[in-house]
Amino acid sequence: MIENGIFHAKTHHGLEALLQAELERAGAEYIFALPGAVRFQAADEQLYRFLLQTRLTTGLELCLSQPLDITQTDLPGLVASVDWTEVLPVHSTYRVQAFEDGVTGVGLQKLATELERGIGQVFQQKFEAEPKVVKEENEPEFVVNIQISSNGSCQIMLEAGGDVLQRRGRLVSPKHSVLSPAMAAGLIMLSDWDGESPMIDPFANDGVLVLEAARYAKKRTPLFEDDSLRMKKWRTFRHALWKKMREEVVDQLRDDVDWIMGFDSNPDNISRIQFSARAVRLNNNIRLRVSKPNMLNYPKMTGHIMTAPPVDVNLRLLGDFARKTKMSAGGYKMGLFSSIANLDTVVGMKPEKNRLLEYNGRPFSFMEFTIFNKSRAGRKPSARSKADETSTPGRKLK
Structure with missing residues (x-):
């Protein structure tokens, strides 16, 4: 799921060039700056190196689908755009959120609920069991985001960073x-x-x-203090590699x-x-x-x-x-x-x-x-x- 994945790193408007430079130093590829974000491709080692050195990232998502035209895509098409059985373990917990230019609403919440129902049907057909959807006040293992832009483009993302990138202790x-x-x-x-x-x-x-x-x-970079990233719950996360690379940061501290x-x-x-x-x-x-x-x-x-x-x-x-x-x-x-x-x-x-x-x-x-x-x-x-x-x-x- 993660190998050479395409990621979407968020930052504040005006800091995109600095974030792009951080990604270049980490060895990421196909780096493309967007307003308030930078998109890139990275294997595990390059991704972990970036996360351990970034100071500017406020959010990180893994792109699960190709960009879709929301006006031309129905719910079955939205569900079929991702191989959900490769993303969510059958006994995991998750939640779907929907945003348009970073803002949610009643209609978008309804869309998120419909996608959750569609994901459940995929698992029931294959395993006769499905991941559990948790309510807003609880903390799920996985957070799926439907990101819709004002131009009608829609993409399904998996939250990889979480609040730790903004909280920083x-x-x-x-x-x-x-x-x-x-x-x-x-x-x-x-x-x-x-x-x-x-x-x-x-x-x-x-x-x-x-x-x-x-x-x-x-x-000292922020994730040295608290590295409770959402992606550490993914079954493909390489904990031994992360620990080794994190220990290398210790040698640089003053x-x-x-x-x-x-x-x-x-x-x-x-x-x-x-x-x-x-x-x-x-x-x-x-x-x-x-x-x-x-x-x-x-x-x-x-x-x-x-x-x-x-x-x-x-x-x-x-x-x-x-x-x-x-x-x-x-x-x-x-x-x-x-x-x-x-x-x-x-x-x-x-x-x-x-x-x-x-x-x-x-x-x-x-x-x-x-x-x-x-x-x-x-x-x-x-x-x-x-x-x-x-x-x-x-x-x-x-």
Whole structure:
């Protein structure tokens, strides 16, 4: 079922080229970028290598059928497009979901139920038994997705990744987050930060950026922490090969990272970040303090300031933060991720780069600036001494 399978990897709009590069490094073939996704073909070894190195994937599906014209395909044709006895073990549990451009509805749920009934009939005719359909609140072994696009194309997919690709050990509800872990990783990879110099987030909020920065600097990828992929339940999954390749990741990890810094004016936010960092064993790699963003004094060295101010951020505060940063962070690079249309005007700086991205259906920009101030610009320090020179006021929480 999986050998040289065709897969569909999802990501955020604007990060497709970075995801494509990850697939190329893993040795995948026939890579084709789509809006918010990349399609590719890979054997087991190339697929596992990709999964163990990806930072950008938010979902992964195996293509079970060829693209179909939904207007020309009836239910028997939909059922016959897949050899279900090669996909689902007879004593397994599964569920079918249907989406049109990522959104479901009553009519689509009815289509999913009809396909479940058709799959059951296939098994009854061959084995006089069938896999069990589980309800929404339960966790099935297999999830089949009917993906319909607005142009009428329809394809049946098997969920291969699952929630683990989006969750990444996060303990804060996504609805309260400024950005997702995959988007945070994308911003880091879009920037010029090499993981070897200080990275500072003045609006740390729920800590997604500093957590992803710590992973990046440690050369630790998300699935190293939690590899509970749906595809590990497939009977064709090669567990011994996965374990061997996962152990190879351990040899690349760094333990000396301590130059990631996060600041927030809300003590509760700092406490939540500390809790999340401990949960994924990154608490020794991130320095956290309670401080207003416009009250920071930056380490006297070169580094990166990268942040995603809250959507409802006070524009006067954001402007004060930018003015203070220009005065005290000479030699630093700064990246701002925001949906504010005139962000460069608010901060009073001209961006060197401005990348247009999409997040939660809204347009965002990721602007990068270089801060020039000869009196503060310094040499790049060694990794061991990077974070020791900070004199930032604020209260550190234990």
